[in-house]
Amino acid sequence: MSHRSKLTEIVNANALGYKTYLYFVCLDDPLLNVSRVNDRLDKGGHSVPTDRIFTRYDNSLTNLI
Template structure:
């Protein structure tokens, strides 16, 4: 991302998360029951928090960023935040902040 941004490319970030790593663990368990591949529980959790720790840094390189929450089973993911960079400023497009996810408020704003 950094190299592309430094070369003048408009970098877009699409980030999808869930409210809790337990959701991800549950979904992996469902996948395994359908003969899908397994991921160890500790690895799911470490990746979950590592990605949240890195998302703000990644968004600093983005021309536009879109943040989606995929916490609710059997419902489409929802856009919880979006910004476009104008010069050095981020212009946030309206979302209902009361309707946004805790992970988004904590790690992205």
């Protein structure tokens, strides 16, 4: 939900007759997201720049409303 294009996909699906449901799961603090990304990185997963984590967090909440 960090980009408005996701909302467009939902609207388009509804227009085509699909029934859509949105379940939004969010942590209380974006620093927890940073910690989770660091844990994932320690296990060989991919990284995400910290500034992008904060931007996506804020954008997701804005787009949800």
